[in-house]
Amino acid sequence: MKHVTSGGGWPAMWYTLRKARQAGGIWKLYKAMRSRNACKTCAVGMGGQKGGMVNERGHFPEVCKKSLQAQVSDMQAAIPEDFWRTYSIAQLQKFSPRELETRGRLVQPVLYERGQQYYRPISWDDAFTRLTRKLKQLTADETFWYFSGRSSNEAGFLLQLFARMYGTNNVNNCSYYCHQASGVGLMSSVGSATATLVLDDVEHSDLVFVIGGNPPSNHPRLMTTLMHVRRHGGEVIVINPVIETGLVKFRVPSNVRSMLWGDAIASLYVQPHIGGDLALLTGVAKRVDEMGAQDETFLRNHCEGYETWLARVRATPWSEIQEKSGVTQRDINAIAERYAGAKNAVFSWTMGVTHHVHGVQNVQAIANLALMRGMVGRPNAGLLPIRGHSNVQGIGSMGVMPRLRDTIFNRLVEHYGVTLPTTPGLDTLGCMEGADAGQLKFGFCLGGNLYGSNPDAHFAAQSLSRLDTLVYLNTTLNTGHAHGLAAETIILPVLARDEEPQPTTQESMFNYVRLSDGGPRRLEGPRSEVEVIAHLAEQTLGSQGPLDWRSMHNTGTIREAIAKVVPGFEPIADIDRTKKEFQIAGRTFHQASFPTPTGRAVLHAHDLPDLMSDGDQLRLMTVRSEGQFNTVVYDEDDLYRGQDRRDVILMHPEDAARLGFQAEQRVTVRNETGVMENILVRLYPQIKPGNALMYYPEANVLVPRRVDPRSRTPAFKGILITVEAKSPRPAPSNA
Ligand SMILES: Nc1nc2c(c(=O)[nH]1)N[C@H]1C(S)=C(S)[C@@H](COP(=O)(O)OP(=O)(O)OC[C@H]3O[C@@H](n4cnc5c(=O)[nH]c(N)nc54)[C@H](O)[C@@H]3O)O[C@H]1N2
Ligand SMILES: Nc1nc2c(c(=O)[nH]1)N[C@H]1C(S)=C(S)[C@@H](COP(=O)(O)OP(=O)(O)OC[C@H]3O[C@@H](n4cnc5c(=O)[nH]c(N)nc54)[C@H](O)[C@@H]3O)O[C@H]1N2
Ligand SMILES: [Mo]
Helix, strand or coil, rough: CCCCCCCEEHHHHHHHHHHHHCCCHHHHHHHHHHHHCCCCCCCCCCHHHHCCCCCCCCCCCCHHHHHHHHHHHCCEECCCCCHHHCCHHHEEEEEEEEHCCCCCCCCCEEEEECCCCCCCCCCHHHHHHHHHHHHCCHHHHEEEECCCCCCCCCHHHHHHHHHHHHCCCCCEEEHHCCHHHHHHHHHHHHHHCCCCHHHHHHHHHEEEECCCCCCCHHCCCHHHHHHHHCCCEEEEECCCCEHHHHHHECCCCCHHHHHHHEEEHHHHHHHCCCHHHHHHHHHHHHHHHHHHHHHHHHHHHHHHHHHHHHHHHHHHHHHHHHHHHHHHHHHHHHHHHHHHHHHCCEEEEEEHHHHHCCCCHHHHHHHHHHHHHHCCCCCCEEECCCCCEECCHHHHHCCCCCCHHHHHHHHHHHHHHCCCCCCCCCCHHHHHHHHHHHCCEEEEECCCCHHCCCHHHHHHHHHHHHHCEEEEEEEEHHHHCCCCCCCEEEEEECCCCCHCCCCEEEECCCCCCEEEECCCCCCCEEECEEEEEECCCCCCCCECCCCCCHHHCHHHHHHHHHHCCCCCHHHHHHHHCCCCCCCCCCEEEEECCCCCCCCCECCCCCCCCCCCCCCEEEEEEEEEEEEEEEEECCCCHHHHHCHHHHHEECCCCCHHHHCCCCCCEEEECCCCCEEEEEEEECCCEEEECCCCECCCHHHHCCCCCCHHHHCCCCCEEEEEEEECCCCCCCCCCCC
């Protein structure tokens, strides 16, 4: 397959036309894309009342392939009824993620019962009766409630409230596999868990760090901003073990000059080892200190922990920094010099930073470096975790986490007189382990693919199989429906955001709350998430309790409740009347006053983790291709990395030569967690030697259940593997 030499550009445009054909014509797709609904893919924040394809600075047109893919997926025809009689569970298990996704939209509730070979359609009434009966039999802490970041604030708020009034804190979201380390790290450093700036600040900065992320693929609309920074004479420093094509050069489709010639993005590209960032960031800080370029006044007036941290940085030898980061002194100095010369620096990062056992420390190290030069707490500079799902941040704000924030807890009790549990709840992996141990009997998944997103896929299937009942609220089929099967498994089909009968709201990563109008349903059958949750709650808890669940079918009533109990969300109460979107107060720091107990930001000292690997092992990252959205695969190819298939391992030619492999050779990849056979070796000079790349979710059979103790996020990057010439040996006992 041809390897493109820039991101975006004509391939993206052709793709749009092809997708438009699938969606029934360009006009139909354009109308759907322009409807006033928040974009369905990543959390950069688009659409809403300004209409689709408009960014947070009001710029139009902004489109990306991902939003087209998501839109066209929702515009698919219904899965026909005979599908469920035609394909057995065993056959569904043979389907690839892409084959499942492209079967069409889910339109009727279906039930699988252990011992049967097939799912079978059931009525909504039957589904509700089964669930209610089960919930009445169980004690609350035998259940768990998982949320993806795709649902609305209203659905998220309502379901977590129901789960807690039912009596459990086993409430969590996909963030535990995503940006939880950012939330925990930022909270410990600056007292707030989200981005400290707005999009306009990034546009006006003169240095942007892009650490451990692949925005050309995963946050394409951010590329316009990076292009602007470069055109204003600013710098972009990329820190990534892989040279990602679109981070070198990108053609922004909405810009003529960019389309024709392309825009250089990275002004400096540095390749650490997978997991080498903490060492590298410490090295940059050490060099900035040697140069005397820190902002002493800021550190003295607005920070604590500075002396301890600095002493540790100074005591860390250069040799250790170089060895553990895999970066040369020259490169470290080059980063430090550019940073020392910058007036306004923005630090952005994604999964290359959080998916490690030291994920929280990575985030703290980024904050340390920013604080060192006073880059937090003023305009045009700051900290920017580039969030994943379109509403993952809103789901968090709504209290979808095991421990409800005190303010929300107290206000719920005060305003609604409800009784809420105080027993500790389980995080996402905790629930999987609880299920495996037989302590949990019932799981409820609002969107997402809990099976497919988990580390250790064999364990995930086994753990879910120990549940009595598992419920999935989804729009399309995914691998969870085939492999994540409890004794009784029910799939409930729901409406997508732009098909909702009532308005809903979402929150972007820059802390904007925006309104989605909803729209006409495309298919008969699916129900609104809010309606399903309110109905289940009423049937389970009865209509006599402190909360009138019937009124909660109305998203306006839910917003009134959100306005009363969630701090910063007061204006949401009449957003559908005023149409005034708003930014959540207290989250953007243009002044150096931090919501920590002392009002000061905190610097944290760290020991550098060892880069594990011995001799013949490689360090593996499991990542997304350009053609997928998480566990949903739209296209088998990865345009930007020049791959035409997914069952591949990308390794540096030097490693291949050292280990005795050739391009296109079939190999077995294994470690203590699992085995993957028949994998194709692809030589990939763009990856740093010693490291390898495979695609998630297929490679999850190799991901151990090793988590960051503070954020409970698994290390989806930095997995030790051995690669062997194809020779089937028995699998390890736990696989
Ligand atoms: N098209 C598309 N868009 C998406 C998604 C999608 O699947 N598809 N998913 C959404 C979600 S939920 C999320 S969380 C985001 C994910 O967005 P990303 O974080 O960009 O996603 P990954 O594919 O995990 O890519 C990780 C990047 O980090 C690099 N990396 C790996 N290990 C390390 C390391 O140790 N250090 C450093 N510095 N870099 C490393 C990899 O080379 C890769 O470029 O995207 C969101 N947007
Ligand atoms: N090895 C490895 N594993 C990883 C990662 C990695 O980088 N490597 N990344 C992790 C990350 S960052 C994340 S966020 C998780 C992803 O975890 P999840 O959020 O659990 O998974 P998704 O694949 O995004 O969910 C896909 C499903 O969402 C459903 N869906 C789409 N739209 C809607 C909607 O409007 N409502 C409802 N109810 N359902 C909808 C569709 O049915 C689709 O099948 O995976 C994690 N797992
Ligand atoms: Mo994510």
